[in-house]
Amino acid sequence: MATIQDVAREAGVSISTVSYALSGKRSLKAETRERVLAAAAALGYLPHASARMLAANRSHILAVTAPLHPDTDHSAHMVFAMEVTKAARLHDYDTLLLVDTDASEGMRRSAGTALADGIVVLDVDAHDERAQLARDIACPTVFIGIPADTTGLVCVDLDFAAAARDAIDALLVAGRRNIGLVSHPLETMRRESNFPLRFREGFVDHAREVGLEAPVAHPEFHRAHEAVAALLEAQPDLDGLVLNTTAEVASSVTAALVEHGRTVPGDVSVIAAGVTFSTARFTVPFDTIPLDASASCSAAVDLLARIIDDGFVAPETTLLPPTYITRGSVVHATTRPSEV
Amino acid sequence: MATIQDVAREAGVSISTVSYALSGKRSLKAETRERVLAAAAALGYLPHASARMLAANRSHILAVTAPLHPDTDHSAHMVFAMEVTKAARLHDYDTLLLVDTDASEGMRRSAGTALADGIVVLDVDAHDERAQLARDIACPTVFIGIPADTTGLVCVDLDFAAAARDAIDALLVAGRRNIGLVSHPLETMRRESNFPLRFREGFVDHAREVGLEAPVAHPEFHRAHEAVAALLEAQPDLDGLVLNTTAEVASSVTAALVEHGRTVPGDVSVIAAGVTFSTARFTVPFDTIPLDASASCSAAVDLLARIIDDGFVAPETTLLPPTYITRGSVVHATTRPSEV
DNA sequence: CTGTTAGCGCTTTCAC
C-alpha cells in the first residue's frame, strides 16, 4: 500500500502538501495540486484509515445500536440499519453494527475507545437503558425513537400521534365514525416499545377529542382474526379501521373482515399508519401513512453529523410530519359498493 | 479519556508494562499485573481504538458487504448480518455494514484504507463482481455463498444440493413419488442468485437419478397459488412438495393446495428446505431442512479470523451438511388421513 | 521480569 510519503516523493513535494492537496484544507498552486492528485492516482493511493483517525482524532465511523427482541421485525430492522448506513456515507461515515447483547455494551465500548464518532440508537423502548447510557458517555448520540425521559437527548422520529390523528380524520372525512385500531401484539406493548405506545395514545386521545368510541385490539398469534373479532364485538357497526401493526397481521386483515361478512373498503374502510411495509401488493391495497425509514434516518444522521462537527447541539426532539398515500381503501360511507 | 500513560503513572510502571499487562502478550509478576489492572479499572481506561489499530496494524474490524436487490429478503438479510456480527464479536472484531451501491466500492475502500482486517461477502450471485474484486484486493475475504468461479476464493455455505437430495429422499421414504419443487421467483433466478440455482440443480439432478419427473415451478406475485397450480398441471397426482422459496410463498402453500382440493400432509406431504424462516407457526408446520444463518456465519467468521491470523489459508469451499427437522408435514402415503 | 524507545501514517501547527 502506497503511503503519503510515496505520493510526496512521486510528486516532488512534502507530505504536508500532499495532505493539503487531498483535504483541500489550504489553497495550493493549481499546478502543484494537479501534480499531487496525479501522483496519488498513479500510485492508487488511499489514506490509511487508522493513521488518519489517530492524527485527526476522528474515526469517520458511526455506531448503530439495534438490539434484538423476541418480537423484533427483522425486516424493518434491516431497512433502518441500511438507511442509516446510506445516509452516513453521504457524510463520509461508515457504520458499525452493534447488535443484541452488544447493543449497550457496544455503545459504551465504541464511545470509550473512540471507535465511533457518533451513535445512532434504533428500536427505542420507553425505558430504554441506552437513554441513560447516552447521557453518561461523551459521544454524540441521536435516537431514532423517543424514550419516556428525553432530558439531555437528541431524538428524531415520525410524529406518531399526528399520524394517528390524520388516520382518524381521514376516516371521519369519509363519513366513518365507528373506528377501531389494530395495534401491535401485547408482547411488544409490554416492553414499552416506543412508537406503538405513542401511536395508540395519539389514537385514543384524538378519538376522545372528536367524541368517538374507538376500541383498540392487540393481535395474537400474528394474525388479524382475533383482533378483528374483538373490535367487531366492541363496535358491531365498525366502518373504519386503523392499522398500526405488523405486516403479517395487516396482510390478513381483509380476509378476517371478509370472514365476518364485511367488505373492504365498502363496509369497512382501512388505513395503515406508522408502518414500514408497503400494502401495495395486498388483496386490497390500503391507504397508508408511512413510517419512512429513509426520512427518519437521513434526519437523524444529518443531525448527528452536525453535532459531531459543532461539538454541541441543544438537546431536542424532532417530530417528522406524517404524509398520506391514497390507495383506495377509504371510500365515503354513502358510496359503499355493498349498497350500490 | 485516560491514556495508557495515565495508567502507567497510576500503577507506577512503564507504558509497555501496561500494554503487556492488558494484552497478556508477555508474563508479568502477578502483583505487577494486578496493580496495573487495578489502575486501569480505577481510571476507567479503555485503549484508544485508532492508536491500537495504527500501532498493531490491525483494525479489529470486519466489513460485511450485503447488496440490495429489488427482490432482497430483508429479513434473511438482517439475520445474516447480525449473525456475522455476533460471530465477529467472539473473535473481538466489530463489523462494518457495507450496503447497496457501496457493496463493491465499499469493499475496495475498506480494504484499501486498511479500515477492515477482513471481509464477509453476503448474498452472492453466480457471476458476482465481488468475486474478482476479492482476488484483486489484498484483504482476507470469505464468501457466504458460492459464485460460479471459486478460483482463489474461500467460500462457506449450506450444501444446498445435499439439502435437495435429503428432501427428495425423505419424501421417497414416505412413499411419495410424484414430487414437485416450488422454487424462487424468476426475478431471483434471473440474476443468478447463488443458492436458489444450486438447490434447483440439486433437486433436478437427484430426481433424475432416482427416476422421478419432478417438475419445478417459480412463483409470481409472491403467492403460492399459481405455482401450485402449475405443478398440479404437470403432475396431477402430486403427493410430495419441496419448498425452496420465500416465506411469503411458503406461508400460502397449504391454502393453495386446499383450494385445489388437496390436504396437507395426507394428500401432499411438504418439506421446506434451504430456508431461513421458521414454519413452526404455519397452519400446518412443515418439516424443514434449515438454512442455518448462525452456523454459516460462525463458520465463515471462524475461517476469516484464522486467515487474518495466519496471513494465509488455502482457498477452499466448505459445504455445511444439512440437518432435518421433523414437524409432521410428511406422512407415509399409506397413512393418508384422507383415506382413513 | 520490566523499562526505553522507535515507529505506525497521518494532520496540523509553526516557520519560512
Added chain:
DNA sequence: GTGAAAGCGCTAACAG
C-alpha cells in the same frame, strides 16, 4: 505558497 516537524496513543522490538 510550501516545508519541517511535533505529535496522536499505542505496540513491539530491543535492552537490560
